[in-house]
Amino acid sequence: MKASEIRELKDxxxxxxxxxxxxxxxxxxxxxxxxxxxxxxxxxxIRKDIARLLTEQTARRNQAKTAGAAE
Incomplete structure (x- = not known):
């Protein structure tokens, strides 16, 4: 699974x-x-795919936190 494919997935x-x-x-x-x-x-x-997914999940969580703090 590529990173670009992962970014297209919903949470x-x-x-x-x-x-x-x-x-x-x-x-x-x-x-x-x-x-x-x-x-x-x-x-x-499989381990690398899991790591990519978890990295994207963490990035989205951090992005949501910074967006919430900016408001």
Missing amino acids: EEIVHEVRRLRRELYTLRSQAVTEKLENPRQFGV
Whole structure:
């Protein structure tokens, strides 16, 4: 997921996407223990996507705070 795609998401969609990716990461960890993974690189990709989403979420929160303080 690219940063430009993340910026287009609504706040609720970001929360939903983070939850979905965390569930997927949990599933991958379980698979890694019980069976061989097809693509071990998925761990890093999912973790980076989660980080991008959380960064955008924090930026929006900070932007809202500064906008509220300016008023």
